[in-house]
Amino acid sequence: MGKIFQIGGISLIVITLFTILSLLVVGYEPQDQSPGLWLTGELATEDVADWSFTEQHEEIFVQTRSPWLIPHSVTTYCATYNDSFYLFSAYYGGGDFPDLRRWNKNVVRDPRVRLKIGDQLFDQTLSYIDDESIRTPVHQAFVDKYPQWASPGLENVHIFQVL
Numbered sequence: 001m002g003k004i005f006q007i008g009g010i011s012l013i014v015i016t017l018f019t020i021l022s023l024l025v026v027g028y029e030p031q032d033q034s035p036g037l038w039l040t041g042e043l044a045t046e047d048v049a050d051w052s053f054t055e056q057h058e059e060i061f062v063q064t065r066s067p068w069l070i071p072h073s074v075t076t077y078c079a080t081y082n083d084s085f086y087l088f089s090a091y092y093g094g095g096d097f098p099d100l101r102r103w104n105k106n107v108v109r110d111p112r113v114r115l116k117i118g119d120q121l122f123d124q125t126l127s128y129i130d131d132e133s134i135r136t137p138v139h140q141a142f143v144d145k146y147p148q149w150a151s152p153g154l155e156n157v158h159i160f161q162v163l
Contacts, residue, residue, distance in 0.1 A: 031075075035102070036072075037072070038063065039061050039071075041120055042121065043120075043121045043123070051085035053117075055145065060076060060115055060117045061116035062115055064107055064110070065110045067106075071114075072102055074103045079144075086160065088138075088139075088157050088158065088159050089101050089158045089160075092156065107160065112124075126161065126163070127161045127163055135154060135157075139159070
């Protein structure tokens with residue numbers, strides 16, 4: 001009986017390690033509103049001076065660092081304004097920022113993120129924007145880029161600048 005538990009325990013450890021290693025190699029990216037884990041792609045080696053190429057992309061992926069050291073990735077919308085690049089998180093039913101979105105809580109705790117735009121990965125830092133003189137025109141940039149988007153109102157849209 002003890003030998004069966006020993007074999008079962010070893011088998012469980014081997015399967016778990018195999019699964020983790022597989023995820024590290026192939027990633028597990030988010031899809032629509034389902035979060036993912038690791039993002040895969042080609043890591044950009046140079047700093048980005050012009051983010052205007054992102055205007056061609058409807059959604060991008062954002063990988064954050066969870067407190068449990070397991071990456072958490074989501075899809076989000078992006079826009080540029082005055083040569084700066086922004087991401088946003090809409091709280092359609094209202095709610096307290098950052099509590100409603102795990103990725104928001106992760107970014108507030110640790111602003112280092114990995115972005116996937118097309119097939120390229122970009123290691124960046126985010127900064128939460130609470131200055132209304134910046135939030136208002138950036139929100140308008142999102143509305144202009146996504147005319148089909150029904151904004152929940154500026155008070156329920158949380159904006160991050162990519163630094």
